[in-house]
Amino acid sequence: MTPKSPHPSPNISRISDKKRAATTAIVTTPKEASCSYLDQDYNTQITTCQVSTEKEIIEIFQPKRKNAELLAESFSRLSLNSRAFRSLNCGTVIKFTHAITDQGIDPHGHLAEANFCRDRLCPQCSARRSLKIFAQVSKIMTHMGNSYEYLFLTLTVPNCSPEELDSTLTRLFKAFDRIMKRRNVKRAVHGFFRALEVTRNDQTDTYHPHFHVVLAVHPSYFHKSDYITQAEWLQMWRDSYGDQSITQVDIRKAKAKVDGDLGSVVAEIAKYTVKDTDYIFPGDPDKTDRVISILAGALKSRRLVQYGGIFKALHKQLNLDDPEDGDLIHIDEDLHPALAYVIFTYGWSVGAYKLTSRKILGDAKLIDPNAPDGSVMNIDLDAPINQIYKYPFDPKVIK
Numbered sequence: 277m278t279p280k281s282p283h284p285s286p287n288i289s290r291i292s293d294k295k296r297a298a299t300t301a302i303v304t305t306p307k308e309a310s311c312s313y314l315d316q317d318y319n320t321q322i323t324t325c326q327v328s329t330e331k332e333i334i335e336i337f338q339p340k341r342k343n344a345e346l347l348a349e350s351f352s353r354l355s356l357n358s359r360a361f362r363s364l365n366c367g368t369v370i371k372f373t374h375a376i377t378d379q380g381i382d383p384h385g386h387l388a389e390a391n392f393c394r395d396r397l398c399p400q401c402s403a404r405r406s407l408k409i410f411a412q413v414s415k416i417m418t419h420m421g422n423s424y425e426y427l428f429l430t431l432t433v434p435n436c437s438p439e440e441l442d443s444t445l446t447r448l449f450k451a452f453d454r455i456m457k458r459r460n461v462k463r464a465v466h467g468f469f470r471a472l473e474v475t476r477n478d479q480t481d482t483y484h485p486h487f488h489v490v491l492a493v494h495p496s497y498f499h500k501s502d503y504i505t506q507a508e509w510l511q512m513w514r515d516s517y518g519d520q521s522i523t524q525v526d527i528r529k530a531k532a533k534v535d536g537d538l539g540s541v542v543a544e545i546a547k548y549t550v551k552d553t554d555y556i557f558p559g560d561p562d563k564t565d566r567v568i569s570i571l572a573g574a575l576k577s578r579r580l581v582q583y584g585g586i587f588k589a590l591h592k593q594l595n596l597d598d599p600e601d602g603d604l605i606h607i608d609e610d611l612h613p614a615l616a617y618v619i620f621t622y623g624w625s626v627g628a629y630k631l632t633s634r635k636i637l638g639d640a641k642l643i644d645p646n647a648p649d650g651s652v653m654n655i656d657l658d659a660p661i662n663q664i665y666k667y668p669f670d671p672k673v674i675k
């Protein structure tokens with residue numbers, strides 16, 4: 277299959293004048309006919325959208341998808357066959373939509389559909405999960421507004437050998453539960469979000485599991501007896517983990533202002549659990565298999581992220597889905613109603629994403645007053661002229 281893009285002159289330009297005028301009407305309204313965006317040719321707008329989406333695909337999706345193939349090969353060698361099958365087929369079809377409003381076509385595309393595998397170690401799904409967690413935590417913290425201040429806590433333990441990773445994680449999770457149940461912590465901390473991160477030291481072949489935690493405290497925390505010093509945090513963590521040799525606990529005040537540094541604070545905790553560069557080694561299948569078998573076993577059935585207290589309550593109240601197993605497609609946007617959508621579909625084929633279809637989908641009535649009720653406009657931008665209009669009678673086509 278050869279890529280169809282770019283299309284300097286999409287077929288839409290060949291449709292009849294009447295239909296062309298009607299189609300153009302979805303991006304214009306008489307009252308705004310003098311707006312400057314109208315100077316931009318409709319085809320140019322679509323091409324701009326396509327170029328922007330393909331840039332994102334090439335820079336972000338394609339490298340992850342290539343690593344998903346290496347992961348699948350490793351799973352297969354390790355006889356983890358169902359995981360191999362799922363990751364091999366992860367993200368092989370991805371659809372991007374660009375909203376058409378009376379302001380024109382949004383050049384920023386949104387992922388609207390994809391066949392993600394959701395495997396813990398899948399590079400593609402991990403990237404989406406990280407974005408999703410970022411979006412969820414940001415939303416929750418924005419909702420909390422100025423009622424809380426935030427502490428950024430990093431809980432580390434000494435590096436462990438590959439054989440010890442599983443038991444170290446079990447101990448780490450128990451220690452976290454213990455420290456959160458301490459009386460002074462319960463008094464001062466009103467909620468938390470915690471994320472597990474595991475890094476690997478390639479020189480020593482050791483693992484470094486640790487928690488990144490955001491704690492919500494009242495603004496009065498810093499002036500009252502509730503305040504917990506760094507030394508107290510360290511001693512509590514030593515006691516909770518049962519290891520007096522731990523030398524460090526990082527605790528600091530996070531910038532809590534919604535329009536300030538919140539993004540960077542959240543970005544730091546919404547990282548990947550394990551970076552794919554720590555377990556996928558192109559050209560070294562033996563090492564890849566060794567590390568993947570350790571991680572696949574140790575991460576199995578663990579809650580990689582967790583909300584507690586006010587974070588948990590708001591997660592529920594805001595109707596957010598499971599950060600690990602929920603929707604990995606629609607993550608960072610509130611869906612704004614659009615008149616119609618330009619939709620680009622890409623399929624994975626021989627090491628690269630190739631464009632497989634370009635469509636405009638929307639309310640048929642907007643361009644054809646005679647369209648049956650509830651029908652959906654479906655313009656195939658690359659179809660022969662006589663097949664351009666279809667009414668599939670499926671209003672649910674637009675997501």
Ligand SMILES: [Zn+2]
Nearest residue numbers: 366393398401
């Ligand atoms: Zn995946």
